Amino acid sequence: MSSTAIPQPASVDKNAPLLEVREVAKRFGPREVLKNISLSIASGEFLTLLGESGSGKTTLLRLIAGFEQPTAGEIWMTGERLDTLPPYKRRVNTVFQNYALFPHLNVRDNIAYGLRVQGAPKSEIPSRVDDALNMVKMAEFAGARPSRLSGGQQQRVALARALVNRPQLLLLDEPLSALDANLRRQMQSELKALQREIGITFLFVTHDQEEAMALSDRIALLRDGALEQVASPREIYAHPATAYTAQFIGQTNLLHGEIRRSIATCGVMRWPLEEADSPAVFSLRPETIHLCPDGKRQTNEVKFRATVRQQIYGGASELLEVDCGAGQLLRVRLPACGPLVGEHDFVFSIADAIRVSD
Amino acid sequence: MYSRVYKTLVAAPPLLWVGLFLLLPYGLMFAHSFWTVQDGALVHHWNLSNYQKLLTNPLYAEVLFRTMRIAGSVMLCSLLLGYPLAYYLSFHSGARKELFYQLVIVPLWVSYLVRGYAWKTILGSEGVLNGFLQYAHITHAPVSFLLYSPFAVVLMLTHIYTPFVFLSIYASLEHIPRPLVEASQDLGAGPASTFFRVILPLSMPGLLAGATFAFVLSLGDFLAPLLVGGSSGTMIANIVQTLFGATYDWPLGAAISVCILLITLSLLFLTERLEKRWSFK
Amino acid sequence: MSHNSPTRRAPVLAIYATLVFAFIYLPVVVLILYSFNRDGVGGFPPQHLTLDWYRQLFADGPIWDSVLNSLIVAAAAVALSLTLGLFAALALDRANFPGKTLFRRLVLLPLILPGIITGLSLLMFVVLSGMQLSLLTVFLGHGTALISVATTELFAGLQKNDRAQEEASLDLGATPWQTFWRITLPNLKLSLVAAGLLIFTLSMDEIAVTFFLIGRDNTLPLEIWGRLRRGITPEINAVSTLIFAVSVVLIIVWYRIRMRSVGTEAQRLLERP
Numbered sequence: 027m028s029s030t031a032i033p034q035p036a037s038v039d040k041n042a043p044l045l046e047v048r049e050v051a052k053r054f055g056p057r058e059v060l061k062n063i064s065l066s067i068a069s070g071e072f073l074t075l076l077g078e079s080g081s082g083k084t085t086l087l088r089l090i091a092g093f094e095q096p097t098a099g100e101i102w103m104t105g106e107r108l109d110t111l112p113p114y115k116r117r118v119n120t121v122f123q124n125y126a127l128f129p130h131l132n133v134r135d136n137i138a139y140g141l142r143v144q145g146a147p148k149s150e151i152p153s154r155v156d157d158a159l160n161m162v163k164m165a166e167f168a169g170a171r172p173s174r175l176s177g178g179q180q181q182r183v184a185l186a187r188a189l190v191n192r193p194q195l196l197l198l199d200e201p202l203s204a205l206d207a208n209l210r211r212q213m214q215s216e217l218k219a220l221q222r223e224i225g226i227t228f229l230f231v232t233h234d235q236e237e238a239m240a241l242s243d244r245i246a247l248l249r250d251g252a253l254e255q256v257a258s259p260r261e262i263y264a265h266p267a268t269a270y271t272a273q274f275i276g277q278t279n280l281l282h283g284e285i286r287r288s289i290a291t292c293g294v295m296r297w298p299l300e301e302a303d304s305p306a307v308f309s310l311r312p313e314t315i316h317l318c319p320d321g322k323r324q325t326n327e328v329k330f331r332a333t334v335r336q337q338i339y340g341g342a343s344e345l346l347e348v349d350c351g352a353g354q355l356l357r358v359r360l361p362a363c364g365p366l367v368g369e370h371d372f373v374f375s376i377a378d379a380i381r382v383s384d
Numbered sequence: 385m386y387s388r389v390y391k392t393l394v395a396a397p398p399l400l401w402v403g404l405f406l407l408l409p410y411g412l413m414f415a416h417s418f419w420t421v422q423d424g425a426l427v428h429h430w431n432l433s434n435y436q437k438l439l440t441n442p443l444y445a446e447v448l449f450r451t452m453r454i455a456g457s458v459m460l461c462s463l464l465l466g467y468p469l470a471y472y473l474s475f476h477s478g479a480r481k482e483l484f485y486q487l488v489i490v491p492l493w494v495s496y497l498v499r500g501y502a503w504k505t506i507l508g509s510e511g512v513l514n515g516f517l518q519y520a521h522i523t524h525a526p527v528s529f530l531l532y533s534p535f536a537v538v539l540m541l542t543h544i545y546t547p548f549v550f551l552s553i554y555a556s557l558e559h560i561p562r563p564l565v566e567a568s569q570d571l572g573a574g575p576a577s578t579f580f581r582v583i584l585p586l587s588m589p590g591l592l593a594g595a596t597f598a599f600v601l602s603l604g605d606f607l608a609p610l611l612v613g614g615s616s617g618t619m620i621a622n623i624v625q626t627l628f629g630a631t632y633d634w635p636l637g638a639a640i641s642v643c644i645l646l647i648t649l650s651l652l653f654l655t656e657r658l659e660k661r662w663s664f665k
Numbered sequence: 666m667s668h669n670s671p672t673r674r675a676p677v678l679a680i681y682a683t684l685v686f687a688f689i690y691l692p693v694v695v696l697i698l699y700s701f702n703r704d705g706v707g708g709f710p711p712q713h714l715t716l717d718w719y720r721q722l723f724a725d726g727p728i729w730d731s732v733l734n735s736l737i738v739a740a741a742a743v744a745l746s747l748t749l750g751l752f753a754a755l756a757l758d759r760a761n762f763p764g765k766t767l768f769r770r771l772v773l774l775p776l777i778l779p780g781i782i783t784g785l786s787l788l789m790f791v792v793l794s795g796m797q798l799s800l801l802t803v804f805l806g807h808g809t810a811l812i813s814v815a816t817t818e819l820f821a822g823l824q825k826n827d828r829a830q831e832e833a834s835l836d837l838g839a840t841p842w843q844t845f846w847r848i849t850l851p852n853l854k855l856s857l858v859a860a861g862l863l864i865f866t867l868s869m870d871e872i873a874v875t876f877f878l879i880g881r882d883n884t885l886p887l888e889i890w891g892r893l894r895r896g897i898t899p900e901i902n903a904v905s906t907l908i909f910a911v912s913v914v915l916i917i918v919w920y921r922i923r924m925r926s927v928g929t930e931a932q933r934l935l936e937r938p
Contacts, residue, residue: 188570394755394760493915648777
């Protein structure tokens with residue numbers, strides 16, 4: 027749950043971060059929605075703020091956009107103070123959750139709005155709008171009113187409207203949450219490709235961890251107003267820092283037990299572990315557990331016997347719920363293997379039992 | 385989902401009632417405008433003499449135009465007072481919004497008559513305003529144009545209709561999703577720019593409805609002139625009223641009423657067209 | 666996911682709004698103030714506060730007769746308008762019939778037309794039918810004119826209704842009649858009360874239409890009007906202040922009821938982050 031020492035992503039264009047959130051807190055009346063957040067966003071990266079509702083992710087986004095003021099702390103962008111500026115003076119643009127397209131303007135005028143309002147040269151506007159339309163593949167709808175467009179189409183227009191202003195930072199507030207599953211997946215890949223192509227920094231907010239994993243260069247997981255962990259998707263999946271992170275991102279089994287005299291004991295499972303005596307929690311991903319048909323285990327493996335209680339077929343894999351005895355239930359993901367019944371031996375590598383803080 | 389019996393049972397009573405007690409009476413009014421009165425009796429002889437009278441006698445035109453000027457002033461003043469109030473309440477009043485809204489509504493519950501009477505007591509030469517002005521040594525003698533003038537009529541009617549205009553515009557403003565305002569600012573438009581480009585266009589339906597309401601009802605008002613208008617503040621409806629009263633000429637009165645009706649209906653038609661253009665569903 | 670943004674200051678606008686507010690309240694304040702003024706309704710400042718005018722008011726028989734008349738007419742008008750308005754709203758919401766558009770416009774016409782036109786038209790009708798002018802004709806005028814208010818309010822209420830609830834009721838075996846009483850009507854409770862209150866208020870204050878349909882018995886506004894023609898007296902301030910006080914109490918009561926019924930829903934909304 028510490029929020030210091032944020033690792034920089036490997037592929038950073040410039041050395042200095044684009045956006046710095048410095049010890050920002052936000053309070054609404056008695057409620058502390060954000061507690062001492064410090065975060066840096068590198069230029070050109072796709073960073074996702076991930077969390078449940080109430081975690082503060084949208085509040086943080088709105089602070090950066092300018093619709094709220096921090097109760098404490100500062101926000102800096104490209105070496106200048108950002109949080110003291112009103113939203114219309116920030117080089118930041120937002121794609122709103124319900125798109126917020128102006129109903130009284132057609133698509134073209136919606137997209138041109140920012141350009142017109144900021145006094146862009148009149149001669150430039152049509153071509154820039156056309157470029158934006160083409161970028162989101164909405165050129166044929168240029169004259170339509172938003173009310174005539176589908177959700178996905180509106181979303182593209184909202185994106186174009188924001189991007190045409192060439193902001194330094196693009197904020198996206200759960201832009202895909204109103205779309206149905208297939209459209210969502212399609213838009214995810216389009217969004218990712220677009221970001222790669224134009225190189226603008228994206229700050230993306232979502233509660234969907236799969237979406238975050240698919241799109242981001244880095245994920246910042248928020249919990250109850252504080253940063254739980256900030257890391258790349260692979261890193262955060264393989265090495266979750268806390269039990270919460272382990273459970274929130276992907277599926278996991280949480281093994282509660284203790285370490286005593288260099289032996290870790292969790293229910294029926296024991297394995298050697300060189301660490302001080304203390305209670306411990308381990309995260310064990312379901313796909314790291316395998317069947318052990320010949321009953322033999324390797325030296326760096328843990329073997330246990332369990333009864334299959336439930337089996338859910340998932341096409342390429344099966345998800346089993348197994349009972350290890352004494353009320354200890356685990357979830358195991360196996361490649362498709364046909365129905366399994368009764369007691370079986372299972373193994374997992376000691377290295378896959380990641381110790382997490384509670 | 386609804387049977388024919390249900391639908392007929394449900395539609396019949398109001399249709400019958402409205403037909404008998406609205407359509408028929410309005411029709412009677414219309415019919416009367418084509419008849420005349422001779423020797424104190426109604427003559428059912430169809431002609432256009434009433435309308436001819438209206439067109440040729442300059443008195444009627446003068447009063448009608450004065451009435452329209454008054455109605456126009458009331459409309460403008462109500463808008464100038466009501467819109468900023470509605471805007472402030474909708475966008476800037478924070479947690480107290482509901483309370484302030486109720487506070488603005490409360491005076492509506494004070495009778496029209498009573499409010500007009502109150503203005504009468506305020507504006508008279510012996511009234512509160514003159515009393516105050518002299519007490520504060522701003523004037524030394526009563527100011528007389530305050531009462532019994534078109535000014536007083538406009539003032540009173542503005543006071544009556546500003547809350548209605550407020551209500552209409554407030555409802556419209558409340559319907560504007562706040563994300564639109566944020567989006568506008570996000571794209572670089574300051575508060576003034578956002579108002580003219582986003583808020584004002586989207587509040588048009590409420591604005592038009594309120595303005596029409598104020599204009600039309602002021603046009604046909606006959607009580608305000610009787611209370612505070614004096615002889616210089618007479619409006620067209622007063623003429624109608626006397627024609628149905630002391631000066632017994634129902635057909636002529638009906639003809640003027642039909643004119644008022646026509647003006648009202650055309651305005652409503654116009655507003656409806658404009659509203660369609662300005663509503664973005 | 667809604668957040669309460671702190672309201673930005675807009676000082677000029679706030680001052681202007683306050684001034685408008687003051688303008689709206691000025692006559693009301695003057696009215697109440699001078700109802701306690703011994704020297705009547707004029708001059709400034711009011712001195713010598715007294716309750717004499719209220720005492721005079723309470724001894725004034727004709728005024729209270731007219732109050733009773735107004736109440737009777739208003740109550741009857743509410744009953745009539747709500748009933749017919751409910752039918753009309755149901756018809757507009759669920760049925761299609763020839764002349765529907767004309768009907769809709771006709772029903773709403775008294776709302777937007779100056780009262781004198783509706784009043785005179787009804788007068789012609791009354792004369793034609795040979796009826797005598799009386800409280801009955803006044804009731805007729807109010808009831809008819811105010812159907813528009815009931816229809817508008819109830820139609821809006823119907824539109825907000827969940828059609829699926831009625832379908833569920835029919836699915837569970839209730840007849841359309843039962844569905845109406847058990848589901849539709851209770852859902853309209855709020856609209857009915859709102860409309861009823863509004864109609865009552867409008868009827869109590871109605872002058873333009875009443876002016877032409879009144880017989881021997883006066884309603885309160887017409888009684889006041891009659892006295893105004895004769896001369897100004899602070900007794901009128903007193904009765905107005907009383908009306909105002911009653912109205913305010915009614916609003917507060919209604920507000921409390923409304924808040925209680927939407928209270929649980931508002932609570933849920935407020936608790937979402």
